[in-house]
Amino acid sequence: MNAEQLADQDQALTKPCREPRCNAQIGELCINVHTEKPLKHQAGHLVRLRDAGVEHAPWDVRDLRRGD
Numbered sequence: 001m002n003a004e005q006l007a008d009q010d011q012a013l014t015k016p017c018r019e020p021r022c023n024a025q026i027g028e029l030c031i032n033v034h035t036e037k038p039l040k041h042q043a044g045h046l047v048r049l050r051d052a053g054v055e056h057a058p059w060d061v062r063d064l065r066r067g068d
């Protein structure tokens with residue numbers, strides 16, 4: 001993840017995740033529901049990012065074009 005995504009992750013950790021089968025609590029990283037390991041390429045599940053007020057999601061196409 002880039003610095004912006006890490007900042008998004010810090011913000012996401014202030015809220016619990018409501019993604020089914022993830023249910024990360026405040027301060028816990030979201031997990032990949034298939035592998036049960038922490039997400040590596042996303043700051044958190046979309047629902048959690050929205051709950052935490054993260055303004056643009058890390059999988060936004062603008063990030064893909066930025067190439068970092």
Ligand SMILES: [Zn+2]
Pocket residue numbers: 017018019022023024029030031044045048
């Ligand atoms: Zn989650």
